[in-house]
Amino acid sequence: MFAYDLKGQSDMAKNLRMKSARAALDLSQEELAKRCKVTRQTISAVESGDYNPTINLCVQICRVLGKTLDELFWEEEKK
Amino acid sequence: MSMKSFDKFCEAMINPDKDKYQEIFDERQKQMQLHIVIEALVIFVLIMFAHCVISDCLIRWSESNTLPMLLYAMICVLYYIIKAGVKGCFIGVNGAVARYVPAGMCILLGFMNGFRTVIELSDDGWAVIKDNMVTDSFIGLLTYALMMLTGVFTIIFIKKSEKEEQKSS
Numbered sequence: 001m002f003a004y005d006l007k008g009q010s011d012m013a014k015n016l017r018m019k020s021a022r023a024a025l026d027l028s029q030e031e032l033a034k035r036c037k038v039t040r041q042t043i044s045a046v047e048s049g050d051y052n053p054t055i056n057l058c059v060q061i062c063r064v065l066g067k068t069l070d071e072l073f074w075e076e077e078k079k
Numbered sequence: 080m081s082m083k084s085f086d087k088f089c090e091a092m093i094n095p096d097k098d099k100y101q102e103i104f105d106e107r108q109k110q111m112q113l114h115i116v117i118e119a120l121v122i123f124v125l126i127m128f129a130h131c132v133i134s135d136c137l138i139r140w141s142e143s144n145t146l147p148m149l150l151y152a153m154i155c156v157l158y159y160i161i162k163a164g165v166k167g168c169f170i171g172v173n174g175a176v177a178r179y180v181p182a183g184m185c186i187l188l189g190f191m192n193g194f195r196t197v198i199e200l201s202d203d204g205w206a207v208i209k210d211n212m213v214t215d216s217f218i219g220l221l222t223y224a225l226m227m228l229t230g231v232f233t234i235i236f237i238k239k240s241e242k243e244e245q246k247s248s
Binding site: 037040042045054 | 106107170171243
């Protein structure tokens with residue numbers, strides 16, 4: 001109904017790198033959310049590509065997962 | 080309630096203890112809330128426009144214009160609460176304590192005023208329609224019913240969130 005619905009924000013793909021980094025540390029979405037001080041739904045939305053996180057949240061996630069921004073969020077341009 | 084405790088109650092209402100009732104929302108929740116508020120406002124404007132067109136050009140269906148406006152506002156508040164609850168941006172990061180207070184107030188105020196309106200309506204012989212117009216008392220009753228419903232939905236979402244938290248911990 002409304003064009004600015006967050007789901008339709010962009011054609012974001014699922015963030016599988018973030019999901020696998022979280023799984024590698026044996027963290028649940030809830031645990032990661034608590035450490036990043038956000039809700040579980042937010043982590044779920046970032047992983048499924050439904051939400052485009054701010055740089056602050058990206059940094060926070062990277063710190064908790066022990067990864068760099070490049071490793072989790074950088075995407076090479078498709079040619 | 081003594082005067083001293085009543086004073087404290089009023090003071091808490093006017094100047095609530097921020098640390099006690101502060102609900103913290105994350106960035107996605109804030110964005111989502113803003114979008115839902117805009118949607119609710121758009122819906123309010125559209126309903127009001129439709130109301131004006133119907134009242135002026137087709138049929139004047141309510142005794143006054145003010146009370147239906149309150150009813151539409153309550154519909155929009157209810158829309159906000161339901162959509163925010165479904166989208167997971169109604170309950171903040173740090174739990175739901177802050178939401179119990181307004182939810183309880185909504186139910187209490189809705190019930191008190193609704194009860195008074197029911198008495199008014201019964202005095203008028205349950206006149207829902209008078210002179211081909213919906214009476215103010217009935218529109219008021221609907222508004223208070225929606226107010227109570229808002230409080231009920233709030234508590235449902237809080238309980239749901241608490242259950243989810245218990246499951247995950």
